[in-house]
Structures are given as structure tokens and as C-alpha cells.
């Protein structure tokens with residue numbers, strides 16, 4: 001079974017994330033990393049291939065530094081990487097991103113399974129996976145907390161609010177996994193060494209046959225007009241419990257009419 | 260005035276509050292038309308009429324509900340082609356967000372999810388949303404195609420405006436391609452009897468500090484009529500269901516009051532709760548980052564503080 005995993009290089013959530021002057025995510029001023037939510041997809045792909053046969057290809061879109069995300073996935077055990085990089089892509093929105101990923105997956109060669117995380121830790125729209133499936137005309141089994149492949153059928157369990165659902169699709173299909181799915185492995189020393197020899201291709205828009213007029217900030221379907229930092233919360237009152245902490249809490253709640 | 264499509268969120272015709280909110284927003288953009296998918300539309304019509312839906316497009320076709328979002332997106336695209344709406348509004352849930360995504364590709368339109376506000380000025384629809392764990396608010400707009408916007412609960416107070424809610428049956432033929440992801444089994448979850456997490460006015464959450472005993476958290480929640488939330492540490496330990504997780508990979512809540520008990524306040528947890536109006540924390544560690552956010556905090560053991568507060572509230576109520 002051949003699997004393509006879509007991964008994203010994101011600014012570290014632990015750092016002070018902000019926007020650049022052009023109102024896109026600032027990627028220069030903060031450390032980046034492979035989105036933690038994509039590690040679950042990489043892990044799931046590795047497990048499936050290890051249990052059978054086939055290859056795991058990871059694909060990312062992003063500036064030069066985004067190669068780090070591919071590298072991390074290769075260190076975890078993926079077989080090859082594709083890095084889509086082109087200045088014209090900067091500022092692309094979800095619609096454009098899904099176009100680029102869909103074209104890249106076609107060029108890689110229709111895999112049996114496309115795996116993604118539940119969302120990126122920076123954008124968190126959680127819709128690009130479904131949009132990629134829509135473009136490729138594939139079923140999407142999304143947000144599953146466990147999955148199984150039997151022959152040409154993939155079955156996933158989705159833990160929803162009102163019900164737990166079992167969802168089934170025929171391969172080829174796209175599956176997005178949540179952070180409840182597995183425990184992503186850390187790259188081993190051997191994995192880190194092996195990754196250095198694994199093939200990574202860098203593709204431009206031209207390689208994908210995508211016109212520059214379809215992507216990038218100026219052609220985005222959604223434009224960010226402005227951004228504003230949330231004003232810091234005013235320092236509230238903190239009391240130490242000396243046997244009456246609960247009473248004081250109750251008083252606070254009644255004064256503020258929550259009771 | 261152009262139509263604005265509002266996808267109705269309902270259980271068997273019982274319309275959720277978020278739909279009233281979406282209809283209220285839709286009235287500022289144009290003339291609201293509800294889109295009702297499922298059966299029992301008659302139960303829903305009075306409420307849709309009350310909040311201003313002139314038309315109700317009715318899609319009653321089991322093929323649309325038995326599969327993951329692709330058939331729903333086809334149905335919405337069919338209606339959009341007919342109605343040529345000024346905007347399409349959907350509730351923010353995992354399911355409807357994905358339908359919005361597929362629809363955006365079909366209509367070659369921009370999509371904005373998780374809106375925390377929608378402002379209409381000179382015909383332009385500006386959307387507010389939170390970014391980077393809610394440390395920023397952005398204002399954005401769709402510049403190509405029909406704006407497709409998923410709106411979060413509680414972003415506006417619904418106001419009534421009687422309309423006719425005239426039913427318009429819609430025939431949709433779901434393509435075979437859209438029937439790819441079939442829901443083969445649905446196990447309903449036990450209802451807690453508490454308010455829904457994302458819609459609740461008050462949320463009381465517990466973390467690793469509960470050591471697995473959520474009873475003081477639940478007791479306080481019940482005296483306040485609150486929903487119960489949990490940190491990921493508590494969910495990962497198996498102490499509380501994932502559907503109650505608050506944070507980046509759980510629910511993003513914005514209640515009037517958020518109470519965090521035994522939760523340290525990691526950035527991923529903040530992402531789900533820092534837009535709450537009032538924040539209260541109980542934590543043994545006075546250095547816990549959650550205290551940076553609070554309006555009121557108690558440094559102490561939650562097993563002492565919560566029961567005492569619960570008792571005090573109960574006796575105040577009875578007195």
C-alpha cells in the first residue's frame with residue numbers, strides 16, 4: 001500500500017506567534033517545526049506500511065525552512081519526501097493550498113491512501129484535507145481516532161459529540177486522524193542517520209503545472225484585512241486558601257451574578 | 260435583496276440556538292433562507308419563521324445524511340446555484356466545516372471558518388476570527404465567489420423578526436462519487452443532562468489536578484447549571500470523554516464564566532478558553548500560568564475549595 005502524508009511546517013505554539021506586515025503568518029521571527037498534529041498521521045502511515053508493504057511519501061508546501069518538516073517525517077521512518085516551494089505560493093489560502101496538494105498528489109502518482117492530521121496547529125481550520133479529497137474526487141474519512149485497512153476498505157472510528165460513528169470507504173481514500181489515534185514515535189538515532197540518504201524532491205509551481213495566478217497572497221480567495229492583538233487580561237485577584245478559599249470563591253461568583 | 264443561505268442545525272426538527280443566531284446575522288446581509296436537511300421540517304418551521312427565514316429549502320433524502328459531508332455539499336451547491344445567495348452561513352462544527360470546505364471547491368469560492376463575529380458594511384461581509392490560540396483577532400473577507408462562513412455559537416444575541424418560512428422542497432440526486440464515505444454504525448452517547456459545552460454560559464473544567472476524581476468539578480457545575488470541560492491531560496488519562504476536552508484539539512469555548520480546576524494553563528488549553536468573559540482558577544501551585552488569565556483565583560487544593568464553594572452557593576440559594 002502506498003501512502004502519501006500531507007504535513008505542514010508551522011511556527012512553534014510555545015513561541016510568540018504573530019503576523020508579518022503583509023498580514024500573513026510570521027514564519028521568520030519564530031522557530032518552526034513539523035505540526036505536532038501531523039506526527040499522528042505520519043505514525044499511522046508508518047504502522048500501516050510496517051504491517052504490510054508499500055511506501056510512505058510525505059509532501060509539504062512552504063518556504064525553504066519547511067524542508068525541516070519533511071526531514072522530521074523521514075527521520076521518523078517515511079521513505080521519501082516532496083517539498084513544494086515557490087515564492088509565488090506565499091500567502092496562499094485554504095482553497096489554493098488544497099489545489100497545490102491535490103496537484104502534487106497526482107504527480108506523485110495516485111496513492112492508495114492519503115493521510116493527514118486533523119488540522120494544522122497554526123491555521124486550525126481543519127478543512128484542507130476534505131478540500132483535497134474534493135479536488136481528487138475521493139472519499140474522505142475524517143477526524144478518526146482509530147483506523148483499520150482491510151483489503152481495499154478503510155474503516156475509521158469517529159468520536160463525535162453525540163455519537164461514536166464507524167465510517168467506511170473504499171481505497172483510494174483520504175483519512176485525517178486526530179491526536180487520539182496513536183503515540184507518535186521519536187526519531188531513533190538510526191532513523192536520523194538513515195533520513196540523510198532518503199530522496200527529497202523540490203517542486204516549483206511549474207513542476208506542478210499550476211499557474212502563478214491561481215495561488216499566493218494576491219490571488220487568495222480570502223483576504224485578511226487587519227489583525228489586532230488581544231488586549232492583555234487585567235490582573236485579577238488571587239487569594240490563598242486559608243480554610244475559606246471556597247467561601248471567597250462563592251462570594252466572587254455571587255457578586256458577579258453567576259449564582 | 261439577495262438571499263442568504265443558513266444551514267439549519269437541528270436534531271429531528273428541534274432547531275438549535277445557533278441557527279437563530281445565524282438567521283439574525285443573515286438578516287443584516289440580505290434575506291435569510293434556511294436550508295433544512297432531514298425530516299420533520301414542520302417541527303422546525305415555527306422557529307425558523309420567528310427568526311426571519313422567508314424560505315426553507317427542504318432536502319429530505321436519506322442519501323444526504325447517511326454519508327460524510329460530500330452529499331451535503333452537493334445538496335448545498337444545488338441550492339446555491341438556484342438561489343445565487345449573497346453568502347452562505349453554516350454552524351461551526353467539525354461536520355459543517357468540512358461541508359463548507361467541499362462547497363468552497365464546488366463553487367470556487369472563499370471560505371472562512373470559526374467566525375467570532377460578522378460585520379456588514381456597504382454590502383461587504385467582514386468576518387472576525389481568533390488566531391494563534393486566541394491571542395489575535397483578525398478581520399478578513401472573501402474576495403472570490405460566494406462568501407462561505409462557518410460561525411461559532413454565541414457570537415450574537417438572536418433577535419426575532421417574523422417571516423413566512425415557506426417550504427421549498429429541493430430534489431437532489433446524490434452522485435455515486437459522493438457516497439464514498441459511508442456511516443456504517445452510529446452509537447449514540449449517553450446524555451449527561453448538562454448544557455452543551457460550546458453553547459453553555461458557564462463551563463467548569465477539571466485537569467490532571469483532579470487525579471481522576473471529577474465529582475467536585477461536576478458538583479460545582481451542577482449548582483451553577485454549567486457544562487463540564489476537561490484538559491487534554493485528563494482526557495488522555497481516560498478520566499473524561501474527549502468530547503469534553505477544551506483546547507486546541509478539543510472544543511473552543513467562550514462562556515460568560517470559565518472555571519479551571521487543577522489545570523496548569525498550557526497554551527493549547529488557553530486556545531480553547533481564553534476568550535471567556537470571566538475566568539476563575541483553582542490551583543495548588545501559585546506559579547501556575549493559568550493565574551495570568553484569571554479574574555479571580557484561589558491558590559489551594561481543589562478538593563477543599565470546590566466542595567466548600569458548592570456548599571456555600573447551595574445554602575445561599577436556599578436562604
Ligand SMILES: Cc1cc2nc3c(=O)[nH]c(=O)nc-3n(C[C@H](O)[C@H](O)[C@H](O)COP(=O)(O)OP(=O)(O)OC[C@H]3O[C@@H](n4cnc5c(N)ncnc54)[C@H](O)[C@@H]3O)c2cc1C
Pocket residue numbers: 036037121179465466467468469489490491492493504505506507508509510520521522523524525526527528531541542543544547559560561562
Ligand atoms: C498538539 C497539541 C495539542 C494539544 N491540545 C490540547 C487541548 O486541546 N486541550 C488541552 O487542555 N491541552 C492540550 N494539549 C496539552 C497541553 O500542552 C497540556 O499538556 C495540558 O493542557 C495539561 O493539562 P493539565 O493542565 O490538566 O495538566 P498539568 O499541566 O499537569 O497541570 C495540572 C495542574 O493541576 C494542579 N494541581 C494538582 N493537584 C491539584 C489539586 N489537588 N488542587 C488544585 N490543583 C492541583 C497542578 O499544580 C498543575 O498546575 C495539547 C498539546 C499538544 C502538543
